[in-house]
Amino acid sequence: MKDPQDIILRPIVSEKSYDRMSDRVYQFRVAVDANKHQIKKAVELLFKVRVNKVNTVNVHPKAKRRGVHRGHTSAWKKAVVRLNPADSIDFFEGIA
Numbered sequence: 001m002k003d004p005q006d007i008i009l010r011p012i013v014s015e016k017s018y019d020r021m022s023d024r025v026y027q028f029r030v031a032v033d034a035n036k037h038q039i040k041k042a043v044e045l046l047f048k049v050r051v052n053k054v055n056t057v058n059v060h061p062k063a064k065r066r067g068v069h070r071g072h073t074s075a076w077k078k079a080v081v082r083l084n085p086a087d088s089i090d091f092f093e094g095i096a
Contacts (some may be wrong), residue, residue, distance in 0.1 A: 001086075002031070002038065004042035004043075005046070007030055007031050007038050007039060008021070008030055008043065008046060009028070009041040010028065010029050011026065011027065011028060011029075012027040012029055012078065025042075025081070026080075026083065026089055027078060027081070028043070028078070028081065029076055029078050029079075030078070030079045031077065032058075032077045032079065035056075036054040036056060036079075039079045039081070043081050047089045047091065049083050049084065049087040049088070049089060050083065050087050051084070052084055053081075053082040054079055054081050054082075055080040055082075056077060056078065056079050057079075058077055059075060059076065060075055061073045061075045074081075
């Protein structure tokens with residue numbers, strides 16, 4: 001198994017993610033090859049919480065253009081993690 005730091009890359013910071021923190025739902029950018037079981041174990045080990053549910057989304061690349069140059073953004077994977085109602089991640093509590 002990979003290290004938890006290799007699975008959970010960084011939290012997703014947006015208005016929608018902040019609104020969902022009150023419901024104990026947190027969003028993370030995760031490794032593309034990570035599955036739900038690995039994500040659950042990584043969040044539980046890193047933040048010392050109990051995870052009830054994990055949903056994943058494969059974010060497809062978007063076409064971008066700057067003048068005559070064309071390209072696209074990279075593909076990545078998002079994990080939406082729902083925690084046990086008794087738990088919360090202290091890392092986010094000071095931000096929201």
